[in-house]
Amino acid sequence: MTVTAPTMTETVVVAPPQARTRGRSIGWWGMVVLIATEATIFIALLSTYFFLRASSPTWPPDGIKPPDLGNIAIFSVVLIGSSIPIFWAEAGNRSGDQRRLRAGLLLGFLMGASFLAYQGYEYSHLDFRWTDNAYSSIFYATTGLHGLHVLVGLLMSLVVQAKAWSRKLSADHHVSMEVFSLYWHFVDGVWLFVFTSLYLTAHLR
């Protein structure tokens, strides 16, 4: 084949275009899209829960009692409330207040960890195992996956705290904190839906 096209592009150097105020960081965008796909996983699991529920004559089946609401309600407040110190820490970092950053991160970490500890305690006291039936399987799978997300969030928190202590974070260096806090709020927010579906609605007759 004969090539008749121009083979090289001539270029002319021009001044860069006018800039505008900074938008969100690349990391922020990445986390938002990651959260979208993670949320879809939870939607699939909750849909599975309601699908199984709709095809069962009684719910929970086999005479299992629905999980207690008392303690888990308290720890749900603790988990969802742990978003507040994270907000506070992030704002602290932006305004250059390193102590607020560290204190908020630590408080959020402890609240998340106590939720996870309670979940472990609850698991050991439930009178059904995940191999019993479809109900117990989806209960453990959904709460377990959420617990895994809390665990990952705690790990991320440790990394961010280490960064905060080694003075890698500041008003100009805030992306790690921003990305972690997005993830943390997501994990807290998802729990609202898991709690409503698996605990609250199980008591509806």
Place this chain on the structure above:
Amino acid sequence: MATTQIRPASEELEELEEVWEDDPGIPGFFSTVDHKRIGKRYIYTCFIFFFVGGLIALAMRVQLATPNSTFLSADSYNELFTVHGTTMIFLFNTPVLAGFGNYLLPMMIGTRDMAFPRLNAFSYWVFVFAGIFFFSSFLIGSPPDGGWFAYTPLTTKPFSPGFNLDFWGLGVAFVGISTTVGAINFIVTTFKLRAPGMSLNRLPVYVWSMLVFSFMVIFAVPAVTVAAGLLELDRIFGTAFFAPGAGGSTLLYQHLFWFWGHPEVYILFVPATGMISMIIPVFSRRPIAGYLWIVTALVAIGFMSFGVWVHHMFATGMPALALSFFAAVSLLIAVPSGVQFFAWIATMWHGAVRFTTPMLFAIGFLLIFLLGGITGVMVAVLPFDWQATDSYFIVAHFHYVLNGAVVFPIFGALYFWLPKITGRMLNERLGRVSFWTMFVGFNVTFFPMHILGFLGMPRRVYTYSSGLGWDTLNLLISVGAFVFALGVLLTLINFVVSQRRGERAPDNPWNADSLEWATTSPPPDFNFEAIPVVASRHPLWDQQPLPVADSGPDDATQGFGFAGAHDHTTPITGGLRSVPEGTMRIPEPTVLPCVLAFGLAVFVVGLLAQALIVGVAGLVIGAVGLVWWAWRTGEH
């Protein structure tokens, strides 16, 4: 200020090359984060899987060529059709499209790498390890044998006790990570790294198609991950999701699987049409007709593809209302596909068509897709589907769509973009022979399958007895399959020969309009010494000479010119019009992504073998890799 130049001075180039160079040798192989090296590797690896999947198909056709054949046993036949389907969907079609996207998308939008170069390497390594994991099932003699969609209850432990299905379930969940991570990367790259002035209505159609691809992946892949994940929980830990005796539901599996499975068809089809929308205008020597219509159609397909999954389950006895809804959407989705079709025809109609090899593949695609689309509308009609389902008619239909309407564009793309990628032209005459062989072979293989379906031949039978009227057609199909394979082989030969003796490819051999053709063939590691300033949908046609931006003094503009390239950075832009916002540092080569993917692979092997220590070891490697990575990331 405005100095016209064709190439920067050679000392300048040498300096840049030093900054952007990978480590040499084997460490460099494992640590590269360059989107072009990764993209190329993706494409080549996928083609290895394609050849393996193709050889498996040939083995099946030998078995079916004659009635009562004993070439393969029933068990091996089950394994081969499962591995063939799984390989082609998960290890060839999906990742090869991601591979082309990896290579092309950053250059098309005029930037120096992806938004997350290390994640990009990670998604490649996960894909490779998942592929190796999947095929290692042959080593222990138990490849998956439950069909590529692995329906329960057949695939649950009581009915499939071996490791076979675990390779499938764990492999599918594993490779899903790769696809998802890649999609996140494409979305952020397209939103944040476009060249200044490249507003959304100036995006090349291919970039739009990758954007729609990525959004579909983000929302569809979780469903198959959950399906395969719950199946594995049932199989490995004894949970009861799909065990009807304990309140589980087998229909649930089908819903979860097809909630991914149907969008998946469009996940493959949309980028393939994006390639076609790049090839046809260039060889018709005019801009694409109905750009806005095509883009709208792509987005519409993206949305509608989530409302058609039940048409894979028409025969499961669901309520009539549900069936009617999904049948209606399945019919309706033909409309946006038709819009694209007419736009391509209009482009050629008003253009001056050059029948080069890429164009031949594009036109071949049009004809094949027409037939695959029409049979698609047929099976969307409930009473017809009840007759045709699980027959060879369905096999014919989905091969026209997934082989014809996806593989032909991919081959067209090879002939179109390989000169850019490798710097060598492919042989045009051999390309044409390859196309015609493939085209004839394809139709001889798959067209008679429609008729076989009408004659009642069910899919997935390993043999059949003589006298059912299927003998001649089956023999014909098997001959066709070998002709098709010969056509593929010719392209492979063409590629190998061109690498040794091919004509050197000029920068823009086809006189194309998009930015990837503004660099050398093959492109330098940094893609663009200075980032182009876009003022048209067809920059290389309308903007001669092409304006490229100099580096400015502040953070938002310093990434554009030589100084930006020299700092190993690329500009960040934002907003609909793509205005400069900041500068992104491109990370140095690192083995972290490979280590993390390896940790995951070890974890998956631990799950398979139910060896706690191996699983924990994998998790530890993964966690350490992740923490190390997080520690080094985001120094701002």
